[in-house]
Structures are given as structure tokens and as C-alpha cells.
Amino acid sequence: MGMKESEYEKLSIAFLNGELSEKEAQEFQAFLTANPEKEQEINDMRVLWGHLETAPVPEASRQAISNFEDVLDSRIQDETQPIAITRGKSGTTEIPNWLLAACLLLGGFLLGRYVFQPGSPTEPMPTPGVELVDTNTSPEESGSAPDAILTLLEEPIASRRLQGVNQVAEMSSADEQVIRALLQTLITDSNVNVRLAAVEVLKGYTDIPIVREGLVSAIPHQDSPMLQITLAALMAEIQEQSSVAPLRIIIEKEQTDSIVRRALEESVKQII
Amino acid sequence: MNAPTDMSLMQQVQGGDLRKMGVLYQRYNRKLFGYFYKMNGDAALSEDLVQNLFIRLIDYRHTFSGSGSFASWVFRTARNLQYDHFKANGKHPVSYTGEPWQLSKSAAVLAEDEGVREGLIRDLRNAMDSLPAEQREILVLSKLRGLTFIEIASILDCTEGAAKVRAHRALKALREIMIKTVE
Numbered sequence: 001m002g003m004k005e006s007e008y009e010k011l012s013i014a015f016l017n018g019e020l021s022e023k024e025a026q027e028f029q030a031f032l033t034a035n036p037e038k039e040q041e042i043n044d045m046r047v048l049w050g051h052l053e054t055a056p057v058p059e060a061s062r063q064a065i066s067n068f069e070d071v072l073d074s075r076i077q078d079e080t081q082p083i084a085i086t087r088g089k090s091g092t093t094e095i096p097n098w099l100l101a102a103c104l105l106l107g108g109f110l111l112g113r114y115v116f117q118p119g120s121p122t123e124p125m126p127t128p129g130v131e132l133v134d135t136n137t138s139p140e141e142s143g144s145a146p147d148a149i150l151t152l153l154e155e156p157i158a159s160r161r162l163q164g165v166n167q168v169a170e171m172s173s174a175d176e177q178v179i180r181a182l183l184q185t186l187i188t189d190s191n192v193n194v195r196l197a198a199v200e201v202l203k204g205y206t207d208i209p210i211v212r213e214g215l216v217s218a219i220p221h222q223d224s225p226m227l228q229i230t231l232a233a234l235m236a237e238i239q240e241q242s243s244v245a246p247l248r249i250i251i252e253k254e255q256t257d258s259i260v261r262r263a264l265e266e267s268v269k270q271i272i
Numbered sequence: 273m274n275a276p277t278d279m280s281l282m283q284q285v286q287g288g289d290l291r292k293m294g295v296l297y298q299r300y301n302r303k304l305f306g307y308f309y310k311m312n313g314d315a316a317l318s319e320d321l322v323q324n325l326f327i328r329l330i331d332y333r334h335t336f337s338g339s340g341s342f343a344s345w346v347f348r349t350a351r352n353l354q355y356d357h358f359k360a361n362g363k364h365p366v367s368y369t370g371e372p373w374q375l376s377k378s379a380a381v382l383a384e385d386e387g388v389r390e391g392l393i394r395d396l397r398n399a400m401d402s403l404p405a406e407q408r409e410i411l412v413l414s415k416l417r418g419l420t421f422i423e424i425a426s427i428l429d430c431t432e433g434a435a436k437v438r439a440h441r442a443l444k445a446l447r448e449i450m451i452k453t454v455e
Binding site for chain 1: 291293294297301310315330349351352355356359375376378379389397400414429433437441443444446447
């Protein structure tokens with residue numbers, strides 16, 4: 001009895017899963033009997049297949065569940081109380097307060113755990129006791145100057161850079177130097193949450209030509225699906241024609257994730 | 273009264289009722305934790321990734337079109353998260369350090385001897401870690417309770433047949449790792 005290799009490969013999993021009909025299973029068994037090497041392979045595979053799911057997995061801790069509930073509560077509260085910040089030339093833009101809260105929560109929660117794992121080539125371990133930004137105090141109120149923000153954006157610790165981005169979000173209008181620093185952050189920062197926060201702030205300045213150009217220039221530098229999708233959605237929102245070419249390059253890359261590809265195609269369609 | 277479907281809960285989340293994401297979290301938390309844990313072997317990291325994933329689901333709730341199952345969408349997002357993390361931090365397959373196994377000959381012993389079974393499970397985990405991430409992933413997804421190959425195909429953006437072929441090849445690679453020194 002003959003069978004193409006690809007057909008054998010496909011049927012073998014269905015056979016091990018018990019998904020074949022009685023007749024199909026008999027035919028497959030007859031094929032195995034006629035091909036002792038394949039029979040040996042399937043017998044070995046059956047042992048592995050049967051034990052794959054028995055490997056123990058620890059339970060997620062109660063603390064993790066409790067943490068998520070806290071995050072969810074915080075998000076629900078934030079989404080029902082959006083804040084409005086006046087932007088220089090952009091007019092009034094609603095800044096998603098939940099993003100700032102999520103960044104802070106994520107920053108505290110994730111940075112210590114895995115963004116800065118020991119041995120990471122780019123980031124040192126966070127210093128215990130590093131304080132995250134107090135979002136209730138604006139840079140103007142706290143006396144922070146653009147220079148202080150620029151310094152924060154160059155800090156080696158991601159939570160500090162996030163603090164810098166959040167301080168820009170709280171400014172009524174940022175000057176060109178700060179805007180350029182944010183654009184640079186979007187291209188070079190090693191931390192996805194910092195880059196995402198930078199995009200959210202820059203959204204409020206998209207009527208400034210250098211911001212639009214900078215956002216387009218940042219597209220080819222993003223390897224995070226989150227950033228790729230976020231930037232593509234923003235390009236569609238502001239109808240930035242010059243973004244189509246770099247977005248298409250990502251779409252055509254073989255290694256681009258399918259969900260990203262679909263989202264980017266949708267954004268390009270909206271732009272055109 | 274029937275429990276609300278994942279789809280209807282997600283539609284309520286999209287409509288602004290974020291509390292329903294908590295119900296979806298309860299339903300999927302354990303499965304997603306299992307997925308991450310089997311991919312990276314780190315419980316604390318896996319807890320973080322599950323939390324980060326649900327925050328993403330809230331942020332990107334508008335991208336759920338409802339054309340596929342909620343499970344497919346969640347696991348596609350989980351894959352992206354896992355990809356992002358290891359792109360940033362790097363993780364390479366380790367070398368297999370377990371014993372060589374005569375698998376089918378061990379079947380009868382495995383059924384009776386718990387010590388042998390534990391040894392196999394330990395070496396199996398070691399062999400899984402030595403697989404390339406794509407192969408480890410298809411096996412992890414294949415064995416997650418409740419995920420069908422149609423959903424796995426949707427997660428991997430391929431046909432059901434192609435997903436099964438990938439699973440076969442990954443299982444074959446696993447076998448070769450574990451029996452290598454016997455043959």
C-alpha cells in the first residue's frame with residue numbers, strides 16, 4: 001500500500017489523536033504494517049505523544065490573579081475618567097490616561113522581572129526603590145525643565161525613561177528639542193513599553209511636519225508587532241501617504257507575523 | 273442558564289464593559305500560563321506574560337473582528353508577546369542531556385513503573401527545550417486541552433493539514449533527539 005509522505009505526516013497526527021474513522025484507521029494501520037520503519041516511528045511517537053501533556057505545570061500564583069484584578073480595576077477606573085491635555089499646535093487631544101497607568105504598572109511589574117534579566121546585554125538591573133513618576137504632578141508644577149526630561153530619556157533604566165516620556169505627556173506643549181528626543185526614543189529605545197508610550201505622546205503632535213516625518217522614519221526600525229500595528233494605525237488615522245512604502249516593506253517581509261500583516265494591510269488600505 | 277460564550281463576552285468588552293475581560297481571564301489564565309510556561313520554563317515570567325497579554329487584549333480589543341474564535345485571537349497575541357520577549361532577551365535551544373530511550377520497547381514498563389515514567393517525562397521536557405522554538409510551540413499548542421487543529425491552524429496562519437504536518441515533523445524531531453544515541 002502506497003502513501004505520499006505528506007499524506008502520511010498529516011494522517012499520523014490524526015491517527016495518534018484518534019481522529020480517524022474506523023476505516024481510515026484500518027487503512028493507516030495496514031500501511032504501517034507494510035512499512036515497518038514507519039510502524040516503529042509511529043509506535044515511538046505514540047509514547048511521546050501520550051506523555052507530552054503529562055509534564056507538570058505549576059499553578060499560577062494567587063498573587064498573579066490578584067494583581068490582574070488590580071490592573072483591571074485600575075483600567076476600568078481610568079477609562080471612565082479620561083483626562084484632557086491641551087497641546088500646542090495640535091489643539092486639545094485626549095490622552096489615554098489608562099496608557100500611562102498601564103505603562104507604570106507594567107513598568108514596575110515587568111521591568112524587575114524580565115526586561116532587565118541578569119546578563120541582559122543592554123540593560124542593567126533596576127535599582128531597588130526606584131520611584132516611578134507621580135502622574136498627578138506636572139513637570140511645570142514640580143519644576144522639571146525640558147533639560148531634565150532629556151536627561152531622563154537617556155537614563156539606562158527603562159522606568160526612568162518611561163518617566164521622561166510621561167513627563168512630556170503632562171506638558172501643555174513640548175518644544176522641538178523634546179519632540180526630537182522623543183522621535184529618537186521611538187527609534188532607538190530598547191524597551192517596547194517606552195517606545196509605545198512615546199508614540200502615544202507623539203500622537204498629540206502629528207500636525208507638526210517633523211513629527212509626521214519622524215514617525216514615518218521610525219517604521220522600518222520597529223521589530224515589535226505591537227509597535228508595527230500601533231504606528232500603522234496612527235498612519236491611517238492621520239492619512240500619511242509617505243508611510244505606505246515602509247509599511248509595505250514590512251508587509252512583504254516573510255518573517256512578519258500574520259496578524260501584523262493583516263493589520264498593516266488594513267491600515268494601508270485606509271490610507272489609500 | 274448557559275454561560276456566555278467567549279465571543280459574547282468579548283463583544284461586551286468591545287462595547288466598554290471591561291469587567292467581562294475578568295471572566296475571560298478566569299477562563300484562559302491557566303491555559304495561557306501553561307502555554308508560556310511550556311515555552312519558557314519560567315513560572316514567574318509566565319505569570320507576567322499572562323498579565324501583559326490581557327492588558328494587550330484590552331488595548332487592542334478593537335482588532336478582534338470575531339471572524340475567528342476568541343481562542344485563536346488570544347493565542348496569536350500570546351505568540352506575538354512571546355516573540356517580543358525573546359527577541360529582546362534571546363533564548364536558544366539547549367542541548368539534550370537526558371538518557372537515550374528505546375521508546376516503544378519502554379511502553380509496557382512505562383505503564384507499570386512510575387520511576388521510569390517520571391524519568392521519561394523529565395527527559396521529554398529536556399528534549400522539548402532542545403527543539404527549535406517553532407517546533408516546541410506546535411507541540412505545546414497541539415497538547416493544550418480544548419484547542420483544535422482548526423484553531424491551531426488559524427493561530428499559525430496555515431491550513432489544518434499543514435498544522436498537522438508541522439506537528440508530525442516536530443514530534444519526529446523530538447523522537448530523534450531522544451533515541452539518537454540508541455541507534
